[in-house]
Amino acid sequence: MDHKLNPRVKHIQISGIRQFFNRVSDYPDAVQLTIGQPDFHTPAHIKEAAKAAIDENVTRYTKNPGEDGLTEAAAAFVKRKYGLHYSPLTEVITTTGASQAIDITMRTILEEGDEVILPGPVYPAYEPIIRLCGAVPVYADTRETGFKLTASQVKEAVTDRTKAVMIPYPSNPTGVVMNREELQGIADILKNRDIFAVSDEIYSELTYGGPHTSIASLPGMKEKTIVINGVSKSHSMTGWRIGFVFAPASVRQHILKVHQYNVSCASSISQRAALEALTAGADDAAPMRDEYVKRRDYMYIRLTKMGLPAEQPSGAFYMFPSIQASGMGSFEFCLQLLEETKLAVVPGNAFSSYGEGYIRLSFAYSMEILEEALDRLEIFWNKVRG
Numbered sequence: 001m002d003h004k005l006n007p008r009v010k011h012i013q014i015s016g017i018r019q020f021f022n023r024v025s026d027y028p029d030a031v032q033l034t035i036g037q038p039d040f041h042t043p044a045h046i047k048e049a050a051k052a053a054i055d056e057n058v059t060r061y062t063k064n065p066g067e068d069g070l071t072e073a074a075a076a077f078v079k080r081k082y083g084l085h086y087s088p089l090t091e092v093i094t095t096t097g098a099s100q101a102i103d104i105t106m107r108t109i110l111e112e113g114d115e116v117i118l119p120g121p122v123y124p125a126y127e128p129i130i131r132l133c134g135a136v137p138v139y140a141d142t143r144e145t146g147f148k149l150t151a152s153q154v155k156e157a158v159t160d161r162t163k164a165v166m167i168p169y170p171s172n173p174t175g176v177v178m179n180r181e182e183l184q185g186i187a188d189i190l191k192n193r194d195i196f197a198v199s200d201e202i203y204s205e206l207t208y209g210g211p212h213t214s215i216a217s218l219p220g221m222k223e224k225t226i227v228i229n230g231v232s233k234s235h236s237m238t239g240w241r242i243g244f245v246f247a248p249a250s251v252r253q254h255i256l257k258v259h260q261y262n263v264s265c266a267s268s269i270s271q272r273a274a275l276e277a278l279t280a281g282a283d284d285a286a287p288m289r290d291e292y293v294k295r296r297d298y299m300y301i302r303l304t305k306m307g308l309p310a311e312q313p314s315g316a317f318y319m320f321p322s323i324q325a326s327g328m329g330s331f332e333f334c335l336q337l338l339e340e341t342k343l344a345v346v347p348g349n350a351f352s353s354y355g356e357g358y359i360r361l362s363f364a365y366s367m368e369i370l371e372e373a374l375d376r377l378e379i380f381w382n383k384v385r386g
Contacts, residue, residue: 006124012128014155016350020334030342031373033361036172036318038236040291042273043284046235049276053269062268064260066094070271073278074244078229080282082204083217085117090249093259094266096276098202098230098243103129104258105226105245109196110135112165116198120354121320123133123172123200127352135163141354146311147174147320151185158189164196167215173351174320175296177311180213187218197225202243203316205234205285208293211317216246223248226255233316237275239320242266242274292317295363302374306381317364320348324357326384333384334359341376 071088095101112134120139140153216225228245310321328346348358
């Protein structure tokens with residue numbers, strides 16, 4: 001019955017991150033810098049809130065958009081942190097993680113033949129969703145612009161079929177952050193056009209050197225921006241699967257229909273945990289962020305000393321050094337690195353063809369692991385670089 005399957009599904013590939021991660025399972029003693037999740041435990045008070053919810057039998061369906069208390073807390077959180085103003089009853093949806101938020105957003109706004117502008121390299125989950133909607137990803141090459149999507153790149157890529165521009169900052173895989181002035185340049189391109197900005201801000205609490213700026217906070221942009229966020233990275237809650245969509249009421253009402261038929265509602269227990277996270281734990285990310293800065297600085301110094309060029313990230317917990325001096329492809333480099341030194345990192349081409357010639361290193365690991373990993377990387381790099 002294979003011939004009866006949806007050809008769009010058959011043509012998409014398993015994430016390059018997961019493809020390589022599956023290979024790593026053959027090396028059980030490997031040191032890993034592959035995983036994109038905090039290595040901290042979920043804060044204790046959040047876990048206690050979830051336990052209390054179970055004991056109180058909070059185990060039934062919630063409203064489709066989520067519990068009122070949680071949507072209120074989410075709206076208050078982004079208002080306090082980023083100056084965003086959303087009605088909790090008409091402009092917020094609680095989702096099963098940011099991934100589901102992206103999926104239901106794209107399925108709501110995209111039609112056959114629409115185009116979505118993406119900065120390359122970029123998180124690999126966007127393109128398959130776009131293609132499953134019958135739309136077309138249009139990449140802007142950011143390798144010469146510090147991995148930042150620029151206004152001129154957006155202007156050049158816009159056509160009469162452009163439906164949305166993806167704004168995924170802080171960035172996975174590069175750790176790059178866009179400031180207010182840079183976002184304003186893109187906003188100026190979009191403000192007189194019927195084009196959505198889809199802003200994936202899941203790393204918004206992990207910025208180093210200044211607060212996060214959302215493009216939705218710029219004049220005239222809330223009306224055409226859909227913001228994706230969640231508690232996975234900010235509160236080390238990846239497995240709890242709680243994300244959010246923030247959108248104008250006229251758009252949110254239609255996203256909600258897709259969400260309703262997709263999952264009905266997010267986990268009731270996880271919602272109570274997220275409520276605790278966004279209220280009593282609103283600043284839980286601060287100590288994690290301080291630790292990430294130490295790890296980032298250590299990794300950057302080590303890479304610089306060994307001659308592996310990389311941008312110093314201003315957000316998230318990734319570094320994206322160039323391995324072009326080795327003359328090897330990204331996948332070949334990572335596979336040989338794994339086989340010879342038992343160190344696992346992610347090939348850059350997992351993040352589109354624009355990531356070829358790079359590797360992604362996660363510093364969401366203890367200093368002990370980072371030290372050992374970078375020792376192994378240095379030995380291998382000294383052997384293969386030109």
